[in-house]
Amino acid sequence: GPVPWCSDNQLCFIAEQVSHHPPVSAFYAEHYNKKISFNAHVWTKSKFLGLSIGVHNIGKGWVNVLEHGEEYVLTFPNGYGRSILTVPWIELGGTATITCAQTGYQATVEFITKPFYGGKKNRICCQVTQPGEKKPFLTINGEWSGVMEAKWSDG
Helix, strand or coil, X not given: CCCCCCCCCCEEEEEEEEEECCEEEEEEEEECCCCEEEEEEEEEEEEECCXXXXXXXXXXXXXXXXXXXXXXXXXXXXXXXXXXXXXXXXXXXXXXXXXXXXXXXXXXXEEECCCCCCCCCCEEEEEXXXXXXXXXXXXXXXXXXXXXXXXXXXX
C-alpha cells in the first residue's frame, strides 16, 4: 500500500494536528487488501453549559470503498462532558450525516442525549433514504453501545 511501514494485510492509521490556530486534526486510515480507506479533518468549538461542557465537532470524513467506486461523506456528532463537578461522564449528541454521491443513498443519525431525569444513555435514531426519496426505507433505533433494532418500511 501507499503507507510504507504497513503490510498489505494490516489496518494502518495516521493522525496529526495540522493547524494550531485554529487546532485542526487530520486522520487517514487504510486497509490495502480490503480496498477501503478513510480520511477526515476535524476541529472543535467548545462551550460551557453550566455543569457540562459541549464540544461541537466541525469537519468531514470520507470513506472510500474502492472495490465498488463509492465514496461516503460523513459529518460528526457533538460531544458532551456531563456532571463535571461530581461524577463526570461523556456522551454524544446532535446529528451526523452520511451521503454517497455515487449511489444517492443518505443516512441521518441522531445521537439522542440523555434527559436530566430518567432515560438511557447512548441512544440513536438513524434514517436511511433512497435516491430522490424523502421517506426513509430503513430506520434504526437503539443504543450505539448496545442493541440496535432495524425496521424496514412497508412498501
